[in-house]
Amino acid sequence: MKILLVGNGGREHAIARALARTSTTDHPVELVVQAGNPGLERLGESRTLDPLDPDDVLRRVLGEQVDLVVVGPEAPLVAGIADAVLERGVPVFGPTRAAARLEASKSFAKQVRAAAGVAPAASRTCRTIDEAGAALDAMGSPYVVKDDALAAGKGVVVTGSRDEALAHAAACLARQGGAVVIEEYLDGPEVSLFCLSDGATALPLVPAQDFKRAGDGGTGPNTGGMGAYSPLPWLPSGAVDQIVHGIAQPVIDEMARRGTPFVGLLYCGLAMTSKGIRVVEFNVRFGDPETQAVLALLKTPLGQLLASVAEGTLAEQPPLEWKDGYALTVVLAAQNYPDSPRTGDVITGAENPAVLHAGTARNANGELVSAGGRVLNVIGTGPTLTDARDAAYAVLGTISLDGSHYRSDIALPAVEGRISV
Ligand code: AMP
Ligand code: GLY
Numbered sequence: 001m002k003i004l005l006v007g008n009g010g011r012e013h014a015i016a017r018a019l020a021r022t023s024t025t026d027h028p029v030e031l032v033v034q035a036g037n038p039g040l041e042r043l044g045e046s047r048t049l050d051p052l053d054p055d056d057v058l059r060r061v062l063g064e065q066v067d068l069v070v071v072g073p074e075a076p077l078v079a080g081i082a083d084a085v086l087e088r089g090v091p092v093f094g095p096t097r098a099a100a101r102l103e104a105s106k107s108f109a110k111q112v113r114a115a116a117g118v119a120p121a122a123s124r125t126c127r128t129i130d131e132a133g134a135a136l137d138a139m140g141s142p143y144v145v146k147d148d149a150l151a152a153g154k155g156v157v158v159t160g161s162r163d164e165a166l167a168h169a170a171a172c173l174a175r176q177g178g179a180v181v182i183e184e185y186l187d188g189p190e191v192s193l194f195c196l197s198d199g200a201t202a203l204p205l206v207p208a209q210d211f212k213r214a215g216d217g218g219t220g221p222n223t224g225g226m227g228a229y230s231p232l233p234w235l236p237s238g239a240v241d242q243i244v245h246g247i248a249q250p251v252i253d254e255m256a257r258r259g260t261p262f263v264g265l266l267y268c269g270l271a272m273t274s275k276g277i278r279v280v281e282f283n284v285r286f287g288d289p290e291t292q293a294v295l296a297l298l299k300t301p302l303g304q305l306l307a308s309v310a311e312g313t314l315a316e317q318p319p320l321e322w323k324d325g326y327a328l329t330v331v332l333a334a335q336n337y338p339d340s341p342r343t344g345d346v347i348t349g350a351e352n353p354a355v356l357h358a359g360t361a362r363n364a365n366g367e368l369v370s371a372g373g374r375v376l377n378v379i380g381t382g383p384t385l386t387d388a389r390d391a392a393y394a395v396l397g398t399i400s401l402d403g404s405h406y407r408s409d410i411a412l413p414a415v416e417g418r419i420s421v
Pocket of ligand 2: 287
């Protein structure tokens with residue numbers, strides 16, 4: 001099976017590695033990858049392509065005669081890559097533009113949730129600054145202010161300061177057609193549950209937890225994610241079933257009922273609150289960096305699994321197989337991430353097989369350099385969460401990148417038994 005993987009960050013490096021690692025002699029996977037990531041490029045034939053241009057992606061799909069297209073990031077999906085490829089009869093792992101609205105518009109996601117009977121957080125969509133101010137006062141502190149449009153995980157401000165909340169609302173509204181969502185604050189630990197969907201059946205992967213803030217202890221600004229681990233030793237048994245039956249499956253059923261079936265991965269971002277499980281957000285693709293931990297544990301051949309999603313045969317899949325133990329990923333970020341990350345610094349120590357490349361490139365001298373905010377993802381695995389942590393941090397200690405930073409407390413609250421539901 002020849003697969004074209006669209007996207008070239010750490011998540012795609014993890015997907016490509018899992019595709020290669022679980023490839024079987026009966027069903028070998030051959031990979032064509034998007035150029036630009038020196039780590040990812042080693043795992044397949046690399047091709048330049050513009051992931052946001054459906055015609056360009058289609059040119060590669062037809063030129064390389066691929067059997068399946070797997071799309072990593074959300075932006076190409078929102079740009080209609082899947083629609084263009086499906087029109088030519090090639091299977092795609094990833095939703096159409098219409099189904100990708102579950103992530104692209106927070107207000108659309110709320111409508112679908114309401115229709116699916118999934119308990120929402122209280123929220124108001126505002127189109128003027130006066131409406132936003134009134135909604136902040138109605139909801140109270142801490143304030144949760146979200147850009148209605150796609151913002152790569154950085155459109156959300158959670159703050160105790162009304163001034164900061166209002167300033168972010170103003171920034172969201174300043175954009176053409178801008179809207180802002182003011183939401184009730186959800187207390188309780190967060191869970192990322194990835195559910196594969198072929199349009200009808202929801203199949204959960206192992207749950208993970210992401211660390212969104214830049215600094216230890218959850219301080220500093222929100223980022224795309226600074227680390228993750230899986231599975232979650234503190235999650236009550238039965239929670240995954242509850243999420244699948246109470247949230248993912250009803251949403252998938254509602255999308256099918258609307259005539260825009262959801263095919264791909266439905267990322268359920270949840271909070272385990274004192275009032276029950278609440279949805280923080282939906283995404284329409286693998287989470288980054290949770291995927292780096294989750295896929296490190298997968299034993300089932302990933303290529304066949306993603307193909308069965310695209311072909312609508314998920315119900316016939318045997319139960320997924322997972323390695324025992326835990327996996328953890330720590331993000332090594334560039335100086336000044338998430339504000340204005342510095343790029344072009346030389347990286348040493350990235351040859352370790354525990355390292356995935358997220359934002360790297362080669363300079364004119366052929367040296368590996370930083371080329372994005374999140375530069376490397378270091379993976380640790382082990383029979384206990386402590387072992388997985390120790391493994392990842394030991395490798396981090398051998399990597400050098402001037403000005404870089406990482407969180408030292410990934411999975412620490414879980415290891416110390418400080419998470420309660
Ligand atoms: P989102 O882009 O909606 O996932 O939001 C990014 C992050 O902001 C989430 O992962 C949470 O950490 C935080 N967040 C979003 N919505 C809420 C909420 N209603 N209450 C508390 N924290 C939130
Ligand atoms: N890790 C958060 C995200 O992928 O959106």
